[in-house]
Amino acid sequence: MDRSQRTLIAKLKEHSRLADEDIAEICTLTHNVRELASGEDFIRQGEKPKVAALVLQGMVARYHLLANGRRQYLSFHMAGDLPDSQGLFIERMDHSVCAIGPAMLATIPHKDLVLSFDRRPEFAFAIWRETLIDASIFRQAVSNLGSRPVIPRMAHLFCELFYRARASRLTTGNSFVVPISLTQLGEALGMSIATVNRTLLALRNSGTMDFRNSLLNVNDWPALVKTCDFDPMYLHLKRAPRWDD
Amino acid sequence: MDRSQRTLIAKLKEHSRLADEDIAEICTLTHNVRELASGEDFIRQGEKPKVAALVLQGMVARYHLLANGRRQYLSFHMAGDLPDSQGLFIERMDHSVCAIGPAMLATIPHKDLVLSFDRRPEFAFAIWRETLIDASIFRQAVSNLGSRPVIPRMAHLFCELFYRARASRLTTGNSFVVPISLTQLGEALGMSIATVNRTLLALRNSGTMDFRNSLLNVNDWPALVKTCDFDPMYLHLKRAPRWDD
DNA sequence: CGCTTTTTTGAAGATGGTCAATGGGTGTGG
DNA sequence: CCACACCCATTGACCATCTTCAAAAAAGCG
Numbered sequence: 001m002d003r004s005q006r007t008l009i010a011k012l013k014e015h016s017r018l019a020d021e022d023i024a025e026i027c028t029l030t031h032n033v034r035e036l037a038s039g040e041d042f043i044r045q046g047e048k049p050k051v052a053a054l055v056l057q058g059m060v061a062r063y064h065l066l067a068n069g070r071r072q073y074l075s076f077h078m079a080g081d082l083p084d085s086q087g088l089f090i091e092r093m094d095h096s097v098c099a100i101g102p103a104m105l106a107t108i109p110h111k112d113l114v115l116s117f118d119r120r121p122e123f124a125f126a127i128w129r130e131t132l133i134d135a136s137i138f139r140q141a142v143s144n145l146g147s148r149p150v151i152p153r154m155a156h157l158f159c160e161l162f163y164r165a166r167a168s169r170l171t172t173g174n175s176f177v178v179p180i181s182l183t184q185l186g187e188a189l190g191m192s193i194a195t196v197n198r199t200l201l202a203l204r205n206s207g208t209m210d211f212r213n214s215l216l217n218v219n220d221w222p223a224l225v226k227t228c229d230f231d232p233m234y235l236h237l238k239r240a241p242r243w244d245d
Numbered sequence: 246m247d248r249s250q251r252t253l254i255a256k257l258k259e260h261s262r263l264a265d266e267d268i269a270e271i272c273t274l275t276h277n278v279r280e281l282a283s284g285e286d287f288i289r290q291g292e293k294p295k296v297a298a299l300v301l302q303g304m305v306a307r308y309h310l311l312a313n314g315r316r317q318y319l320s321f322h323m324a325g326d327l328p329d330s331q332g333l334f335i336e337r338m339d340h341s342v343c344a345i346g347p348a349m350l351a352t353i354p355h356k357d358l359v360l361s362f363d364r365r366p367e368f369a370f371a372i373w374r375e376t377l378i379d380a381s382i383f384r385q386a387v388s389n390l391g392s393r394p395v396i397p398r399m400a401h402l403f404c405e406l407f408y409r410a411r412a413s414r415l416t417t418g419n420s421f422v423v424p425i426s427l428t429q430l431g432e433a434l435g436m437s438i439a440t441v442n443r444t445l446l447a448l449r450n451s452g453t454m455d456f457r458n459s460l461l462n463v464n465d466w467p468a469l470v471k472t473c474d475f476d477p478m479y480l481h482l483k484r485a486p487r488w489d490d
Numbered sequence: 491c492g493c494t495t496t497t498t499t500g501a502a503g504a505t506g507g508t509c510a511a512t513g514g515g516t517g518t519g520g
Numbered sequence: 521c522c523a524c525a526c527c528c529a530t531t532g533a534c535c536a537t538c539t540t541c542a543a544a545a546a547a548g549c550g
Binding site: 046062064066067068070072074086088089090091092094095114117118121124125128129131132133134135136138139140141142143145146147148187188189190229231233234236 | 291307309311312313315317319331333334335336337339340359362363366369370373374376377378379380381383384385386387388390391392393432433434435474476478479481
């Protein structure tokens with residue numbers, strides 16, 4: 001069992017039950033490693049996806065490029081995530097995937113995955129569930145953009161990132177490395193960079209969280225959760241991460 | 246082959262190839278019919294989904310209920326859609342589904358579906374693709390809310406609804422019945438009802454479209470497409486609907 | 491026909507955007 | 521080692537958009 005197989009198994013176990021046979025099946029999957037420079041695209045809107053990507057290190061993001069040149073970030077992904085699982089059964093990518101900070105990915109051919117799906121339907125269902133959770137995260141983004149003022153909107157994004165990172169054991173204490181620039185935050189949350197900055201200041205002054213120099217610090221988790229009414233149910237994890245370890 | 250089976254097959258054929266065996270498998274599925282009054286919930290946030298729903302008639306919507314009482318509509322669905330396919334492999338619903346105007350649904354137990362999936366993986370992949378297209382629609386909603394001013398934002402929603410309806414042959418000429426109230430439009434597009442009304446007026450005056458009394462009228466499709474840079478690629482349909490029939 | 495609900499319109503005010511200028515790091519080359 | 525350039529973050533002033541509030545008109549419905 002190599003690193004990427006271990007990462008994938010750990011990820012799927014966060015929400016699905018895997019039989020020994022499923023794990024054995026995953027261990028037959030081979031992959032290539034691809035390193036991305038900060039900002040580099042992994043796949044672009046319009047291209048035909050042929051491989052699935054698994055994040056091994058760093059952070060990547062999905063984004064749309066609009067006709068007017070604007071960029072809209074759709075979701076952010078960390079180690080264990082499958083940032084282009086959404087391209088599995090689809091002819092052409094309707095969005096792009098790029099690195100946020102330097103990142104390392106494992107790529108697995110779709111062909112191999114589908115063969116495994118035929119052999120182990122439960123494995124397919126686990127990946128399917130993964131794509132459904134992705135969709136649930138998109139739905140939250142819709143509500144976040146459509147219904148929340150800037151401060152809770154920003155808080156919700158960081159709540160989600162921190163909670164997911166914590167569930168995957170990627171945090172250190174109350175900190176998590178998030179190499180997103182202010183500009184990119186604005187392009188994710190539909191805010192101007194000025195507002196992004198003022199909103200981060202407000203959150204800092206409230207004593208709930210502090211995002212600076214690519215480092216997120218959660219100072220008062222319950223208060224932060226309350227600012228945005230964050231309810232992690234939508235992440236559909238089997239068990240909540242513990243806060244006392 | 247009954248009505249609901251025919252509807253499902255037609256829908257899946259919009260984006261997937263089905264073998265005769267897949268169609269035969271679908272024809273073994275039995276269902277119940279459920280009628281919903283306007284506004285009635287089909288399933289609520291927090292409940293455990295046990296059946297999948299197929300829209301036979303009318304329109305239904307997914308929505309979030311936020312802690313502050315606000316309602317955020319996430320997507321709208323018409324005949325042929327599977328509005329809670331997102332609940333297939335998930336423990337609890339992270340959103341609700343309600344009727345927009347009176348609607349009729351066919352319900353199919355998840356258990357039966359999964360048994361069919363095991364027998365015909367291609368059928369499973371077609372439904373999976375359906376859920377991935379749903380996710381793609383959510384992504385567009387994110388971009389719509391995050392990046393577009395009110396007029397193109399409204400235009401984009403109606404472009405999508407009309408295009409999807411046309412692809413499913415639910416339009417009559419340039420018209421399509423959309424029983425959404427102004428309040429609900431606002432709750433979908435993150436606008437106040439006053440702005441919704443003024444935006445509809447602006448679109449009416451531009452001569453591109455006219456939405457009034459639950460009836461959408463597309464007067465100038467190319468111009469409407471241009472106002473919001475609508476590109477239907479993200480709907481992943483095998484072939485575009487024809488405009489000249 | 492009177493009631494409720496939905497749509498329409500106006501005016502005032504707040505939120506967040508735009509623009510422009512400043513400051514702080516970091517890396518490069520003289 | 522310093523000077524310069526560049527990128528990113530920060531801040532202020534002004535302004536546009538959209539919200540809120542209030543009220544009237546129109547449209548369904550018993």
